[in-house]
């Protein structure tokens with residue numbers, strides 16, 4: 001910590017990229033030398049270190065990975081290993097693996113295709129699993145599926161570590177993922193596989209293909225959706241309205257990719273339940289834009305994944321197919337503007353100023369794209385242009401904003417880190433062999449009800465990252481209980497399905513907490 005603090009002192013005024021990569025190196029070296037100490041330092045200083053091992057610095061690390069690479073810290077399965085994966089998986093030295101984070105590097109944060117350099121994301125996500133969920137670091141496995149890259153710069157980089165070929169497509173691609181999933185399932189039938197940062201078409205395709213056969217979920221689609229829903233329900237409470245008022249909120253989602261569509265799907269399910277299973281009414285409240293503007297049924301080559309959310313042109317009076325974000329905000333005066341576009345700065349001054357006319361007394365601006373440079377707007381601009389009454393959340397961390405007169409504009413971090421650790425841990429401890437919508441919904445509801453009214457009134461929608469172990473225990477317990485309710489819980493270790501069934505909510509939380517690994521040195525001297 002002393003060397004970390006002196007680095008901070010000695011690098012004041014130097015560019016962000018230089019300083020944060022130097023910080024990452026200090027932590028990475030500690031990780032290599034002494035795993036127990038690394039995780040202890042991480043847990044005790046999570047607020048300082050999450051921005052280094054996770055977003056935003058992890059993005060920079062991935063971009064520079066060929067130069068930063070020292071040791072694999074995970075497994076790489078390449079298209080050239082086809083037919084060998086079943087034996088390769090037995091090369092992993094750990095006896096037991098509980099949690100796998102898998103990527104193909106095709107959409108790393110908002111940074112695009114980074115090929116094998118995307119391995120930094122599974123490593124960072126699994127560090128969060130250890131820190132937040134207490135998954136034993138000996139039982140985690142970061143995996144890169146190297147199916148090539150379409151990033152020309154990387155293909156030409158002499159230091160690039162991956163296959164120098166264009167990405168596999170179609171059945172060829174799927175056969176690689178199939179083979180990997182079969183191999184993992186054979187060696188560790190209970191391991192949970194988190195799909196991370198796959199480009200949209202494969203995110204949806206693999207989710208559909210595997211979710212009933214394997215214990216897996218897609219964090220960008222499903223984890224993000226739960227976090228966003230908790231935030232949306234929080235904004236209703238922040239307006240001083242009862243939760244039932246959610247059905248009257250106008251929500252504009254900017255970005256029709258894996259994350260945006262995941263959020264809309266879950267929000268519409270919740271709206272629909274609240275309005276007596278009226279899906280039409282639920283859909284009417286939500287508007288979707290992509291790079292070509294407002295998505296309506298008039299759209300040529302309408303993406304089938306976005307089609308269920310496309311507006312009937314007669315329902316958007318005064319707006320046209322492809323209307324710009326500014327036109328949409330001016331016309332609709334939405335309660336919520338939520339960005340998952342991956343494009344930095346598109347909530348520009350004009351758009352933010354237009355949010356001043358929102359029909360909500362506390363308009364919500366969620367600038368969820370990562371890393372920081374890709375956020376739709378930064379916190380200071382949001383409060384400056386949209387006004388001091390807004391509720392603000394971003395995917396990457398920003399400092400709170402000083403609004404003058406002793407007032408503070410609170411910055412929330414709307415990031416799937418508040419859910420994925422609990423989803424993984426809860427599933428593991430329930431012994432469920434699949435992850436259902438019910439389990440994911442329970443996780444989101446738990447997060448949504450975690451904050452007190454007093455906090456919500458101050459614009460605080462999510463817990464501080466300092467309490468991430470506590471929120472993860474609660475989310476984990478909610479997932480266990482949902483699995484029990486759905487008769488999916490087969491138990492874990494000595495705890496069988498009957499015992500899980502008889503646990504109260506408090507006992508389930510205690511059970512989850514007891515199963516969290518905590519870094520302490522193990523004894524080197526065995527007692528006789």
Ligand SMILES: NC(=O)c1ccc[n+]([C@@H]2O[C@H](COP(=O)([O-])OP(=O)(O)OC[C@H]3O[C@@H](n4cnc5c(N)ncnc54)[C@H](O)[C@@H]3O)[C@@H](O)[C@H]2O)c1
Pocket residue numbers: 107108109110111199200219220224227254255256257258259260289290291292293339340341342343346368369370371374394395396414415416417
């Ligand atoms: N905060 C979180 O927890 C969280 C979770 C998941 C994803 N994300 C972030 O969300 C972003 C998108 O992820 P994704 O998986 O959905 O990506 P994606 O590539 O699947 O989708 C991006 C979407 O944005 C649209 N878009 C591009 N330019 C636009 C513009 N100028 N205006 C409006 N829309 C535009 C595209 O048409 C596409 O529909 C990434 O930056 C990612 O880091 C954040």
Ligand SMILES: O=C(O)C[C@H](O)C(=O)O
Pocket residue numbers: 054055108109110197219220369370395415416417
């Ligand atoms: O990695 C993150 O910080 C969140 C999310 O999974 C993303 O892809 O941006």
Ligand SMILES: [Mg+2]
Pocket residue numbers: 109196197219220
């Ligand atoms: Mg992601």
